[in-house]
Each structure stands twice: as C-alpha cells, then as structure tokens.
Amino acid sequence: xxxxxxxxxxxxxxxxxxxxxxxxxxxxxxxxxxxxxxxxxxxxxxxxxxxxxxxxxxxxxxxxxxxxxxxxxxxxxxxxxxxxxxxxxxxxxxxxxxxxxxxxxxxxxxxxx
Ligand code: AMP
Ligand code: ZN
Numbered sequence: 001x002x003x004x005x006x007x008x009x010x011x012x013x014x015x016x017x018x019x020x021x022x023x024x025x026x027x028x029x030x031x032x033x034x035x036x037x038x039x040x041x042x043x044x045x046x047x048x049x050x051x052x053x054x055x056x057x058x059x060x061x062x063x064x065x066x067x068x069x070x071x072x073x074x075x076x077x078x079x080x081x082x083x084x085x086x087x088x089x090x091x092x093x094x095x096x097x098x099x100x101x102x103x104x105x106x107x108x109x110x111x112x113x
Contacts, residue, residue: 002045005097009043019070023062026070026102035105036074036081040066047096049087063100076104084112 007013009025018038019026029037040063046052052060064083071077081104086093 003097004095005039005041005099006045009041019066021066023059024066026066029101034103034108036071036076036102038070038102040070040100040102042098046098048093049085049098052098067100067102070102071104074104080104080108082108 004013008015008017008027015030016028017025018028019040022043024040024042026038026040029039042059042063044056044059046056067083068077071081081102084101084103085098086101
C-alpha cells in the first residue's frame, strides 16, 4: 500500500493504538526515544507540514489537543514534554505523513541536535 501511517490509521498494519477518533489516531512509537514517545497522526494523508493548507488549521489544532490529553494521561504534562513535527530530510523526517511526536518522562536537551 501507499503509506506506513495511512496503513496504521486504516488498521492494515499493527500498532499500539492509544487514542482514536474520526480525524486522528495516536500510537506508541516503535523505536521510543524517551520513556513516553507517542505519535499523533491525522487520518488524512498529508506528506509534510509544508503541505498544510488553511483548511487544515482546525485539524492541526486537534492534533495538539490530543497530544495534551495524552501528556496529561501519562503524567508528564506538569513535568514537561516536547512536541515535535519534523519536516523534510534534514530535520530527520523519515515517514512522509505528518505526525506529532510526544516525548517525555526524561529531561529534554536543547539545542536538540
Ligand atoms: P520522523 O523521523 O519524524 O518521520 O518520525 C517517524 C517515527 O515513526 C520514528 O520515530 C519511528 O520510530 C516511527 N515509526 C516508524 N515505523 C513505525 C511503526 N510501524 N509503528 C510505530 N512507529 C513507527
Ligand atoms: Zn499516509
């Protein structure tokens, strides 16, 4: 099929799904970089954040609302956590279907490297 995260969203590929609604899905990252590392993914295929149009503004806000809920549920909201959306190869983007990384449960360093 076309895209890894479309496949996960369509349940054609297994993932540890932790949240789902009509617009988005969230699941555990397969290669976690922190004690909490989840991905929030819109069901609609959008390859990179550069492709976001005005009509997607509410969808992007929705991804942040989901991330906030997961951060609270996992107990990292008050301690602090990082939300990351990589865009294109030099950022480290490897899956070309937008996704918000939720990283937490340890101290995050800056600059991120
Ligand atoms: P990025 O590098 O920003 O494109 O992030 C892609 C993320 O997807 C990486 O953190 C990968 O570990 C993660 N990933 C790749 N394949 C899977 C999968 N099948 N299930 C869950 N996470 C995945
Ligand atoms: Zn896709």
